[in-house]
Amino acid sequence: TRRIVLASRPQGAPTPENFRLEEAPLPQPAEGQLLLKVLYLSLDPYMRGRMSAARSYTNPTELGDVMPAGTVAEVIASRHPDHAVGDIVLSYAGWQTHALSDGTGLRKLDPTFAPLSTALGVLGMPGFTAYAGLLTIGRPRAGETLVVAAASGPVGSAVGQIAKLKGARAIGIAGGPEKCAFVRDELGFDVALDHKAPDFPEQLAKACPEGVDIYFENVSGKVWDAVFPLFNEFARIPVCGLIASYNATGPFEGPDRLPHLMRDILSKSLTLRGFIQREFVAEQFPDFLRDMSTWIRDGRVRYREDIVDGLENAPEAFIGLLQGKNFGKLVVRLGQP
């Protein structure tokens, strides 16, 4: 079996040296355990936080430990009463080809329900993040204007499409003309804007003549600065991610934004509410699976995956994710069932 462990903690952007590929003999399940063969592993922005020593909403990965990841895996040996050889499960095996499990936290997947990789994207954690964060905190209504960045990725693409299903106007922000064309022409956002354009703040203001009612915050940084002046009274701001800052080693450039922010929270009655998707899982995941799978089947929600082959290519793909090199939900394929 092969695995990728955290070799050292990054200073700023991660580099290949922060990861180490290791080989080990295939483990055998003890009584009550099962052996998983990983088919797909998910690469997600939160993993950057786990590489740092600071505790965030969860503990960091220790040096020498396998990098964490959600995975789709096949049971290839079982001494567990609930799992048979051949079962396909959503699991948290991490960046490795095989893993032992005692069954905790596994969810059986039906391979005929949807392509297996979607359990890590549009029908998994990122899609659920969009669904729960948007509907619970953003609460889009017909005629309102929603803005979301990282709009071609799994969270942002679902946010904009669900907002449109609820009758809102969706403005997507993405890096580069190819991603923008996809967001507008394939996903059906009303407008797509490139945050790398020099006049991006002016373009955004022009695209939101009636202001912004919902800003689903995925990014922070310059995107936040451009959206901030456009908030309407009673705007809702689900704070989901701050990817522009994940590799930062110090505060953002520019003036202290806090006094201005506090003033507008007060004078415009803004709602800013951070969330980690797992707080909504118990209550909303079944509804999400039902709604999202229906929307996909009806062609009302579309998605794109960026599939990379081979465990050894995971570090480079992950480094690229933080720089916008992925185009769609980033997944590493390790095998076929």
Ligand code: NDP
């Ligand atoms: P994506 O697959 O969309 O990948 C991240 C994208 O972020 C990149 O492709 C890039 O897109 C964009 N990006 C990176 N740096 C910048 C920057 N400096 N300025 C603007 N855009 C940038 O990621 P996900 O859909 O998986 O995640 C989106 C956000 O949601 C992240 O912040 C993530 O941490 C957060 N998240 C939060 C969860 C929660 O429970 N709170 C759960 C899951 C995700 P582009 O090229 O278009 O700029």
